[in-house]
Amino acid sequence: MEIKEFLLEVCRKDVTRDLRVLLEKQAHNVGLLVSQHVVNLPPQLLPPLFDGLFDEVSWATEDEPTKELQESFCFRYYILATKVYKHKNTDQKGTSKGSIDDPIIYIKPEDEIFHKLSSWSCSFALRTGQLVAQELRNYRLMGLVMAVQADKVQIFRKELHSLINGS
Secondary structure, eight states: OOHHHHHHHHSSSHHHHHHHHHIIIGGGGEEEEEEETTTOOOGGGHHHHHHHHHOOOHHHHSSSSSSHHTTTOOSSEEEEEEEEEEEEEEEEEEEETSSSSSSSEEEEHHHHHHHHHHHHEEEOOOOOOOOOOGGGEEEEEEEEEEEEEEEGHHHHHHHHHHHHHHH
């Protein structure tokens, strides 16, 4: 409940309606994915980690002991929450106010793929007392919430393998 209330509070009004539908009316069809891993995690581990996660969800739709539990893993959407750096001259919708090469810097490579595949997304300011590296002085740390249709997971997996393995 606290996560739901927080996300509804920080997201822009134009996505709040869609978010409310996913978190309330369709909550039984939505998986929440909050991913955090160490920055120096070898990227070669990402494809097997995500393959394992999504394989487990898929297997649970068949392997759980009751029909009710099996159906609880039949997700139609995933809500993802992550952190990114946004250029200070980029508005809340992600459009730049001038010529910016990288309006968003993704901390984790998989987040860029999820963002590209998302039905909608919303960024919000994060309160942080962290010192920022000189290269990021024109960026601010932001939260990013995305809704990704479950049928896009296979595309995500292929693109992640391609990005990491170069194939």
